[in-house]
Amino acid sequence: MQEPGPHMAVPGHNSEANSWDGGKHEADTAVEEAINLELENSSYLRGWRLHLASLSTCLCLFLVNSEVSVVGTALVSVVKDLDGIDQMGWVITGYLITYTSMIIIWAKLSDIFGRKYTAIATVLIFTAFSGACGAAQTMNQMIISRVFQGIGAAGCWSVPLTIGYEMVPKHRHPIQGAQFMTAGALGSLAGPLIGGSTSQSGQWRWAFLFCVPLGVATIILLQLALPASFPHQGDPQYQHPTWRERISRKSLSRLDVSGAFLLLGGTMLIVAVLLEGGLSIAWSSGPAIALFVVSGVMWIAFLGNEWFFTKHERTLEPIFPWRFMHNKPWMGTLIFSFLSGIPYNILIINVPQRYQDVAGTSPLTAAIRLIPFNIFISVTGFVVNGFIAKRGVACVWILLVGSLLQVGGLAWFCVLPEDGTIPLMIYGAQILTGLGIGAVMGITLLMPPLVVEKRDTAISSGALLQFRALGGVLGLSITTTAFNNYLKTHLFIFDSLSTSDMLKAVQSARDFSPEIQHQIITRLAEAYNLQMKILIGFSALQIFVIAMIWRKGNQIRVVDAEEEKAASSSASNASGTTIATEADRGAGKLG
Structure with missing residues (x-):
């Protein structure tokens, strides 16, 4: 606490009685405001708890994003070792089915069973089945383990994001969002590198086993950092429920x-x-x-x-309350999240595959070539959340600039040569697209608390991520179908083969004569460019969705600079007056 100095007026030392009374009244008012401010902020984490909670939630996001992308470079080795080429697609599909389906459900469960225990449960499931994937001896075991790993991964995204909204006050959300963006991007960067390096050395099992010690550490951090009653630990009227109360009929009746x-x-x-x-x-x-x-x-x-169930208010709490449908800015945010997931998911697969199929590089080298894309997503997300949004820039302008950058970067991908070479200009396309995706993802991550009611914090974060995951799956389906159909109609040497057999033959292009090799590589480059043209359309749609978030009056801002300045000034003044009042009371006792 700051000691009262000669410059600080201390009530009680004014010679006029009316000044004394006025000063005393102002001091009492300031003390009350300071106490209210302290009570209001007491629900937020501070000190070591805040640091450990931030680290644990960031680890959750890192682990999930790394496992989403790790299989892309490790899958070939997994399939060869477990002898399951006919089932290889289900190693990815099984994970994505449960991951995409469970995100918002986990978020709602955290409302009923508490953030801390739900978060620990999701990390425990994810960690256990990551170990099971690493220990799998057959393809069936691998697929089953991946299905359950996806269940845990869904909660490892949505619940930590909700915790991030609730453990710090609103003006610190940009910093928290910047940390989350960085952790997620680093996970997407590390996944292909880990998968490529482990598969190249014949140790693909470590592409899954590395999650086990990190998962155990995350569980310990969550146990230490989060109070059992989080986020209500500062509310004196909150009655922390026992486990018997949590699983009672009354509590479970809230489940939709x-x-x-x-x-x-x-x-x-x-x-x-x-x-x-x-x-x-x-x-x-x-x-x-x-x-x-x-x-x-x-x-x-x-x-x-x-x-x-929204219209007929009952004990049951809907997973996606109908009031969301009447909230235009929130629906616009969800559509933005849906559309932004499409180019991101495609590019983290497209770029490494392009290098392997067209340029013939190794999986590890291909993963290294993706570094600029993920680095600039991380950097942009950090800058947007930590600096631009924090200075009161309207969210719509950040979304507009990010969408335009995406369109420009994807257009750059479309003009890559189709002769089997990959020039250095691909790095420029990666950087420009990464800047756009980082800006859009970074700001949408901060939008839920700004446009939904406080009671909907958990399910809104789950909905945001579920829409992004669904967008990624839909985009992957559309671009993959276009890719396969293009090869099917332009590679006439394989027109009698099924789609799966054709793809296997394309993977073995280096075994054909030089003429056939050139034909296959050229068609592959054309098919990859076709995927980029499709992505331009989805990114351009984002520009029109901005109309749903646009407001005629004050635009949506993560932090209002004037309000934050006034709040800080009020808190500072209240704190100073409190000290002065305590000093005055002490002086009175001494007198």
């Missing part, structure tokens, strides 16, 4: 079981058909059409379920 079932089923079915359509399932086949129809029915039923 029907909504969770419909969301889980609808998402799993649509993700499965999108990822396997054209490969193990023909688009026009009966199973594919049935999956589309059933998924569509479940999505419609899910929306009806959420509308009914």
Whole structure:
């Protein structure tokens, strides 16, 4: 505490009585304001708890993003060792189905069972089945382990993001968001490098096993850092429930079981058909059409379920309350999250594959070539969250600039040569696109607390991430289908083969004669450029979605510079007056 100096007026030393009374009244008011401010901020973490909580949540995001991308460079070695080339697609599909389906469900569970224990449970599941993936002896074991790993990964994203919103006051959200962006980008950067290096040395199991010690450390940090009653630990009226109360009928009746079932089923079915359509399932086949129809029915039923339980307020708490549909800025944020997930997910797969298929580089070298993309996503997210948004720049302007940068970077990818060479200009395209994606992802990460009610903090963070994951899956399906169809219609030497057999033949292009090799490599380069043209369309759509977030009056800002300055000044004045009052009371006792 600052000691009162000669420059600080101490109430009680004024010679006029009326001044004394006025000063005493002002001091008492300031003391009350200071106490209210302290009570208001007491729910936030401070000191070592804050540092450990920040580290643990960032580790969660790092682990999930690394595992999403690690398989891309390790999968070939996994399939060869476990002798399961016919099932290789399900190593990725199984993970993505559960990961995409469970994000918002975990977020809602944290409302009922508490942030701390839900976060620990998700990390425990993720860590245990990461170890199971590393120990798998058959492809079936690997696929099952990946399915459960995806369940844990979904919660490792949504629950820590909610904790990040709640452990610091609003004016510190930009710094927290910058840390999250950096952790996520570093995970996406480390995944391909770890997968490439371990598979190249014949030690692919470490692509999964490295998560085990980091996961255990994360659980310990969460246990130490988060109070059991987080985020209500500063509320004197909050009664911390026992575990018996948490699993009581009254508590469980808050669960939107029907909504969770419909969301889980609808998402799993649509993700499965999108990822396997054209490969193990023909688009026009009966199973594919049935999956589309059933998924569509479940999505419609899910929306009806959420509308009914939101309109008829009961104990049950909807997973996606209908009030979201009437919140235009929030729906615009969700669409932005959906669209931004498309180029990101495609590029972290497209760029390394382009290097391996077209230039013939090793998996590790291909992963290294992706470094500029991930680095600039991280740097831009940090700058946008930590500096630009913190200075009160309107969110719509950041989204607009980020969308335009994305379009420019993807257009640059489209003009890459199709003769089998990859020039240095690809790094410029990576940097420009990374700048745009980093800006959009960084600001959308901070939007939920700005446009939704406080009671919806958890489910809004889950919805934001679930929309991003769904966008990534849809984009992957569309671009992969376009890629495969282009090769199928332009590589006439393989037109009699099925799609999966054609892709296997393309992977062995180096075994053909020079003429055939040149034809395959040229068509591959053209197909990769076609994917970039599709991505331009999705990124351009973001520019039109800005109209949903635009406001005629004051624009949405992460931090209002004037309000923050006034709040800081008020807190400082209140603190100073409190000290002066205490000094005055002490002087009175001495007198």
